[in-house]
Amino acid sequence: MSTHFIGEGNIGSVPDYREFPNGNEEPRRLLRLNVYFDNPIPKKDGEFEDRGGFWAPVELWHRDADHWKALYQKGMRVLVEGRAVREEWEDAEENERVTFKIEARRVAILPYRLDSVLLSTKPTSSEAGQSNVGSHG
Structure with missing residues (x-):
């Protein structure tokens, strides 16, 4: 079972490639991010309280995952779009467990x-391939 997912959260650990x-x-290349999707509720003092956040593994399959x-x-704040996938499994004591992961698009x-953003002037391999689409030469 899966469903469309859009969520904002923080990367909680070093990415796993x-x-x-x-x-x-x-x-096939996989980049796995461990993300905490929070639910910040504003309080009267201007601060926020997190209610009902959750951790989920985010899997990003892509040829540029190495880069x-x-x-x-x-610690980075990210916006994730993809699909939430329910996984059923048994733990070591044979108890049935259910977890969700996000397969990111x-x-x-x-x-x-x-602090800053540095833009590359050299196109990535996927951008270079796209720039040649439809050109005749």
Whole structure:
């Protein structure tokens, strides 16, 4: 079972990058982020109280995941869009457990807690491929 998900939260640990063999093809690349999706409620004093937040693993499968592992950092505020996937499993004592993970389509970095942003002038491999689409030469 899965459902569309959009949530804002903080990356809680160093991103985990993995590659998986894919026969003779390029390996499949996974970047896993551990994100706390909070629910900030404003209080009368101008502060916020978190009510009902939750932790969820966010999986981002993409060929640029290796490059992005250095971009996403612990403590960063992110906006995640994807689908929430329910997983049923048994623990070591054979108790049934249910957890949710987010299979991300997009993970946007929000400008909170950033000192600066450095933009690359060199296009990434995916951008370079897109710029050639539809050109004739």
